[in-house]
Amino acid sequence: MKYLLFLATAATVYSTSYAQDYQPSASRIQKTVGYLASNKLKGRGTNEKGGIKASNYVAKQFKQAGLMPGNGDSYFQDFTFDRKEHHNLTSRNVIGFLDNGAAKTIIIGAHYDHLGTAALFDGKYPVGQIHNGADDNASGVAGLLELVRYFTENGQKEPFNFLFISFGGEEMGLQGSKYFTSNPTIPLTNVHFMLNMDMIGRYNEERGIGIGGYATAQEWPAVFKDAQEPGIHYFTDGSGKGASDHHNFFMHQVPVIFLHTGPHDDYHKPTDDVEKLKAKEEALILKLGIQLITNAMKYTELHYVGEEKKEEEKK
Structure with missing residues (x-):
């Protein structure tokens, strides 16, 4: 009897522990940002060794989580580009796929690069100084990895x-x-929506978290209706355009959500360091994000609303 009681108790403890383990964790967020925003990676600059190290780190985390390579047999999607007088710059996206055998796919994204040592920015920022980019956007990558953990370990298909x-x-x-x-690795017509996280690590209680893209799908108001997370308040903005990666998805007729805790004095400065990260609040923001994703999955289809439609409605 005592043995059976022990087994029951142990099972309960294990189940509770497991249930909590896949929830967004402030300590894991702190650890992830601590690595990505360390001087070792020298600001994760594009076309710099630190950026390559960051991309390798993300790919390793994807693989350990059990994600399939998202670009054929590779986690990487290499590309080159020109910017002003800088030509043939190299970078790569890191892509992991969770195949649930569904017809449609949700894209969750966050950029890993930052300014590096500012060599490519034509003197706009102090050249030679490391810009660690803890909030911009190591915080978003940490959020991305927490959502990977959640959707691979929550026991649900x-x-x-x-x-x-x-x-x-x-x-x-x-x-x-x-x-x-x-150059999408899946048809964009099969994308349910895209959620982008850029600078989610400096929650300001007075401001709250801004969530963009609210007017990019007819269903967003219903999806947002009952979403709330104790300790976090948010406001919405309708536009799908903006200075982050969701913009390009919106321009390709994909509904978007954009999470952002707002500007601060350390933006694009060498002082954007891990010590200023608010990891506990970021974990709560991610829980709110999970609510929105879960609510959006109740709809088999989201109906995209473009800028033209919104302009017509104003007339």
Whole structure:
């Protein structure tokens, strides 16, 4: 009897522990950002060794989580681009696929690159100084990896596939998402929606978190209706356009959601360091994001709303 009681108790403890393990974790977020925003990676610059190290790190995390390579037999999608007087710059997207045997796929993304040592920015930022980019956008990559963990370990087979993408070259003009949407590894017509996380690590209680893309699908108001997370408040913005990777998906007629905690004094400066990260609040933001994703999966289809339609409605 005691043995059976022990087994029951142990099973309960294990089940509870397991259930909590796949939830967004502040300590894991802190650890991920701590690595990506360390001086060792020297700001994860495009066309720099630190950027390559960051992309390798993300690919390794995708593989360990059990994601399939998202570009044929590779986790990488290499590309080159030109920017102003800089030619044949190289970067790559990191892509992992969770195949649930569904007809449609949800894309979740966050760019891993930052300014590096600012060599490619024509003196706009202090050249030679490391810009670690803890919030921009190591925080988004940490969020991406937490959502990978959630959807691979929550014990449920979701009614949608997931494509997780960590974009390269975002700081150079949204290059990674521009390349992907022009060379998609899955048909964009099969994409349910795209969720983008860029700078989600500096939650400001007075501002709250901004969520863009609210007007890009007819169903978003219903999806958002009951979504709330204690300790976090948010406001919405309708536009699907913006200075981050969701923009290119919106321009290819994909509904989008954009999570962003807002500007701060360390934006694009060498002082955007891990010590200023608000990992606990980021974990709560991710829980809110999971609610939105879960609510959106209740709809077999989201109906895209473009800028033209919104302009017509204003008349």
